[in-house]
Amino acid sequence: xxxxxxxxxxxxxxxxxxxxxxxxxxxxxxxxxxxxxxxxxxxxxxxxxxxxxxxxxxxxxxxxxxxxxxxxxxxxxxxxxxxxxxxxxxxxxxxxxxxxxxxxxxxxxxxxxxxxxxxxxxxxxxxxxxxxxxxxxxxxxxxxxxxxxxxxxxxxxxxxxxxxxxxxxxxxxxxxxxxxxxxxxxxxxxxxxxxxxxxxxxxxxxxxxxxxxxxxxxxxxxxxxxxxxxxxxxxxxxxxxxxxxxxxxxxxxxxxxxxxxxxxxxxxxxxxxxxxxxxxxxxxxxxxxxxxxxxxxxxxxxxxxxxxxxxxxxxxxxxxxxxxxxxxxxxxxxxxxxxxxxxxxxxxxxxxxxxxxxxxxxxxxxxxxxxxxxxxxxxxxxxxxxxxxxxxxxxxxxxxxxxxxxxxxxxxxxxxxxxxxxxxxxxxxxxxxxxxxxxxxxxxxxxxxxxxxxxxxxxxxxxxxxxxxxxxxxxxxxxxxxxxxxxxxxxxxxxxxxxxxxxxxxxxxxxxxxxxxxxxxxxxxxxxxxxxxxxxxxxxxxxxxxxxxxxxxxxxxxxxxxxxxxxxxxxxxxxxxxxxxxxxxxxxxxxxxxxxxxxxxxxxxxxxxxxxx
Ligand code: G6P
Numbered sequence: 001x002x003x004x005x006x007x008x009x010x011x012x013x014x015x016x017x018x019x020x021x022x023x024x025x026x027x028x029x030x031x032x033x034x035x036x037x038x039x040x041x042x043x044x045x046x047x048x049x050x051x052x053x054x055x056x057x058x059x060x061x062x063x064x065x066x067x068x069x070x071x072x073x074x075x076x077x078x079x080x081x082x083x084x085x086x087x088x089x090x091x092x093x094x095x096x097x098x099x100x101x102x103x104x105x106x107x108x109x110x111x112x113x114x115x116x117x118x119x120x121x122x123x124x125x126x127x128x129x130x131x132x133x134x135x136x137x138x139x140x141x142x143x144x145x146x147x148x149x150x151x152x153x154x155x156x157x158x159x160x161x162x163x164x165x166x167x168x169x170x171x172x173x174x175x176x177x178x179x180x181x182x183x184x185x186x187x188x189x190x191x192x193x194x195x196x197x198x199x200x201x202x203x204x205x206x207x208x209x210x211x212x213x214x215x216x217x218x219x220x221x222x223x224x225x226x227x228x229x230x231x232x233x234x235x236x237x238x239x240x241x242x243x244x245x246x247x248x249x250x251x252x253x254x255x256x257x258x259x260x261x262x263x264x265x266x267x268x269x270x271x272x273x274x275x276x277x278x279x280x281x282x283x284x285x286x287x288x289x290x291x292x293x294x295x296x297x298x299x300x301x302x303x304x305x306x307x308x309x310x311x312x313x314x315x316x317x318x319x320x321x322x323x324x325x326x327x328x329x330x331x332x333x334x335x336x337x338x339x340x341x342x343x344x345x346x347x348x349x350x351x352x353x354x355x356x357x358x359x360x361x362x363x364x365x366x367x368x369x370x371x372x373x374x375x376x377x378x379x380x381x382x383x384x385x386x387x388x389x390x391x392x393x394x395x396x397x398x399x400x401x402x403x404x405x406x407x408x409x410x411x412x413x414x415x416x417x418x419x420x421x422x423x424x425x426x427x428x429x430x431x432x433x434x435x436x437x438x439x440x441x442x443x444x445x446x447x448x449x450x451x452x453x454x455x456x457x458x459x460x461x462x463x464x465x466x467x468x469x470x471x472x473x474x475x476x477x478x479x480x481x482x483x484x485x486x487x488x489x490x491x492x493x494x495x496x497x498x499x500x501x502x503x504x505x506x507x508x509x510x511x512x513x514x515x516x517x518x519x520x521x522x523x524x525x526x527x528x529x530x531x532x533x534x535x536x537x538x539x540x541x542x543x544x545x546x547x548x549x550x551x552x553x554x555x556x557x558x559x560x561x562x563x564x565x566x567x568x569x570x571x572x573x574x575x576x577x578x579x580x581x582x583x584x585x586x587x588x589x590x591x592x593x594x595x596x597x598x599x600x601x602x603x604x605x606x607x608x609x610x611x612x613x
Contacts, residue, residue: 005069008221010223014036037173091118105160135155186212186384263408289395302327303350305351315331325429352391375392469497469592497593506539524550
């Protein structure tokens with residue numbers, strides 16, 4: 001996690017860095033800091049708390065430097081404090097460093113440096129980096145133009161773990177060096193300015209041309225130029241990538257919070273996800289994939305691996321692939337998958353879903369699957385993200401930047417994309433009646449309109465939230481595809497309202513959890529599958545009998561008098577009902593959080609992009 005930004009150009013760096021940090025605050029927000037090059041000296045200002053505390057520091061407006069680096073932190077090693085916040089400097093204060101990631105061997109390196117006379121002021125893993133750079137710099141007797149780069153390179157080759165690092169030095173007042181390994185970092189470029197950031201949206205207002213670094217590639221930046229080197233310091237050439245997202249996509253556009261804006265962006269996001277995936281011949285199209293009928297027929301298993309919300313989208317993929325393609329699918333949490341010795345070989349396809357494409361556990365699971373001989377397919381929202389560069393194949397959700405920590409439009413776009421993928425596989429395999437597939441495709445094209453219709457429940461949900469925001473426990477129930485939505489809805493509520501909630505397969509309730517049902521407890525049920533609706537209603541009856549309050553999200557014709565509140569959503573094919581049924585529940589989590597006066601976009605302890613294990 002953590003957000004890093006950098007600037008090297010002709011303008012004052014400080015305001016640009018502070019603006020960039022504010023946009024990256026979703027990545028971490030317990031402390032922030034900045035370092036600029038000021039007439040052969042390095043400035044250093046740090047503060048515990050939010051970026052606005054940094055912006056209010058006395059003297060920050062006096063920073064004149066046109067080169068600088070900055071950081072907003074999500075603490076891993078060392079509690080949030082001024083000392084532990086970045087940038088960190090070496091003992092001689094010649095180098096300033098910001099770092100996102102974790103240095104796993106920092107204890108060893110700290111001991112090595114201590115034995116060599118270095119002292120430490122923080123409890124962070126990062127503080128070893130500037131000192132190691134200083135160590136190699138002073139040991140290097142050559143005095144050529146690569147000396148600074150050599151010191152950074154040698155230091156980085158000693159680091160185990162993940163890192164995205166920006167380094168400036170008072171000894172090189174016109175340069176900045178950056179490098180990454182398993183942590184995100186992009187370089188935005190204009191004629192005489194270069195912008196660095198952990199993600200693209202934070203610097204989209206300055207440029208749409210980006211360089212993307214691979215692991216252990218070093219970039220040496222001046223105002224006018226970027227030179228790239230591999231880990232042996234051989235020069236490498238890189239082309240810029242033009243990113244189509246526009247800057248306003250990363251602004252609130254009149255909404256109170258990014259989350260609400262992103263909920264409302266879902267019709268557009270889904271239109272973009274569908275894009276031209278369904279062609280004029282009514283066939284699903286994935287030009288970037290080369291799966292043959294023979295390959296798919298030979299598959300023993302598909303794994304879908306992801307974390308958090310993305311994993312919940314994966315569950316809907318399992319439903320569609322198994323039903324339409326008759327290939328067994330296992331869905332797993334990336335942090336579990338990688339340590340459970342999964343059975344993988346060349347007859348396994350592993351699909352990884354990640355909005356950011358930078359989630360450490362998902363990337364590690366992907367690398368493991370490749371090593372074991374599986375083909376890998378990444379589904380991501382971020383073009384050029386780490387996961388897409390590691391995978392054999394990548395497809396994009398095109399939902400536009402998602403800023404709020406709690407994922408909304410990324411989830412629904414992932415659900416759409418993996419379900420289209422299932423249809424695409426079924427078309428290749430000829431495993432499903434063409435008429436059924438055509439009906440599903442028709443439903444896909446209707447989705448954006450139906451999402452718009454569903455969003456009309458906003459006021460009802462807002463008022464309902466006022467009546468229940470003080471609940472302490474909430475239960476979510478569903479069967480089949482509705483259970484996957486129950487899981488996602490429960491996560492959404494926990495994440496931003498801090499209300500304890502759990503989700504259950506409705507039929508499982510009586511095997512234990514029903515013991516928790518008591519008078520007045522809120523039970524929210526999702527009912528969209530006509531084959532299962534009667535069964536779920538029986539389960540809801542069981543909780544009503546025990547005094548529960550009930551909210552039902554449904555596209556079925558029900559006897560509404562049975563329940564305390566019913567939200568009707570449009571009918572659609574079961575494969576896609578999660579896209580509609582989650583919307584009232586996204587709104588419910590949002591309005592409960594607002595009622596409680598919480599920070600919706602930046603919930604406590606969470607970060608959007610989890611780049612640590
Ligand atoms: C974090 C976020 C979740 C997200 C998960 C996976 O935990 O708070 O909202 O679902 O990471 O993120 P990814 O970028 O891999 O989809």
